[in-house]
Amino acid sequence: MNISISYSSGKPMYEQIEDFIRAEVLSGKLTHNQPMPSVRHLAADLNISTITIKRAYADLEREGVLYTISGKGTFVRLEDMDRLRDEREKLLLSGFEEKISELHSAGIARERLLEIIRRYYEEL
Amino acid sequence: MNISISYSSGKPMYEQIEDFIRAEVLSGKLTHNQPMPSVRHLAADLNISTITIKRAYADLEREGVLYTISGKGTFVRLEDMDRLRDEREKLLLSGFEEKISELHSAGIARERLLEIIRRYYEEL
Amino acid sequence: MNISISYSSGKPMYEQIEDFIRAEVLSGKLTHNQPMPSVRHLAADLNISTITIKRAYADLEREGVLYTISGKGTFVRLEDMDRLRDEREKLLLSGFEEKISELHSAGIARERLLEIIRRYYEEL
């Protein structure tokens, strides 16, 4: 768990944690039934309140990414991974679309966007 | 002033107002020294509090987009327009870059982004 | 009457007008019983409301700098000039004192103030 939390990035902490875990799961770094660090442990690790961790775990449970066995701990669920990935992509792309709409109506040239994309996707 | 405010879009109202006015000014639809609607008028018009309008005007004043003469009204300032546009673009593009970084590391294919850009920029 | 009014200097217009007239009187450029421009005339000249001129004249009348003969116009009074000068100086110096107190407690070095004074008083 090498999460880095930015205290002052606008994004709430619990969301940053969720994003990180979701990314780990979708990238395959976390496998089915693998135990997550305990709420208390992760809280100590990140030096933030257990409440925040609990909230993140609870959200992900509701989403189907994690499951909890009372008294044993919280574990990774990799069953609905396709659905998960689809939902995730849909969310990200709708955010992207919003951004593009904003950039377009601000009159930013198409080339400047393509240039940035090129840089991140390492095209030749 | 044909601003349309979404009463509940996450974005605070004053920011929506700022965005709208900034766009109008930067697009040249408002000319230098042109009077803006008074805070009371615009507030009545949009059916929201004068304070919210005042806040938007004050922010834009700090940015250099408007200026106010107490007791006379609020007016458009078009002097440092190039600087304003540059700053605005820089802000928007850095937000875009962040988004791209997120999309890239989530494994979203480049083509899907290009498709969305194409749609907004109406390419053939 | 070569008054220059700054629309946006914080100082209200009527005060700028008063300051100007007071300075003219104290410097001897306006003589006893000399007629002032009519309210309407000066208003047209400066391109501002007659109300503002009226207010400035009224204030100065209360102060004893001007006097009005109904139907004839407004005139300069040079009788209490010493008292006037004293009051004026007192006011200016108390403002200066306030400023100095502020500068001192902000830790501005004495030399920097002296340098500015030197510049304005053209010392060798």
Added chain:
Amino acid sequence: MNISISYSSGKPMYEQIEDFIRAEVLSGKLTHNQPMPSVRHLAADLNISTITIKRAYADLEREGVLYTISGKGTFVRLEDMDRLRDEREKLLLSGFEEKISELHSAGIARERLLEIIRRYYEEL
């Protein structure tokens, strides 16, 4: 926080608060990352509205003197202190210069200014 607010001194309360905090920060009495009193606390303390405190904090944040983490509190920022001090001095000195120009053209003798400065800077 031993701020004393003059309820009616011409200067708006939020400005008095800003001045006080700015002075504390620039004088080094507050250290980097030190938490400021919460808006509610300080408001109760000074017996004024939270909104007035919020306004002061927001202004100082914009200036770079404070920073806020939503839900956690407001803290002192001492990073760009040199820049802050420079800007502050520049502002104060330009106000001083204006004053001097006024005093000079009103014919106030140089000695009287020096006497006041002497008094505040406790020269022998």
Added chain:
DNA sequence: GTGGTCTAGACCACC
């Protein structure tokens, strides 16, 4: 009529 300041109180998200 205009903006500038201030109040008292509300609801929300986050920790």
Added chain:
DNA sequence: GTGGTCTAGACCACG
């Protein structure tokens, strides 16, 4: 508990 947003209403100075 914290700050962020918004409201409805007040009083003031200026033109």
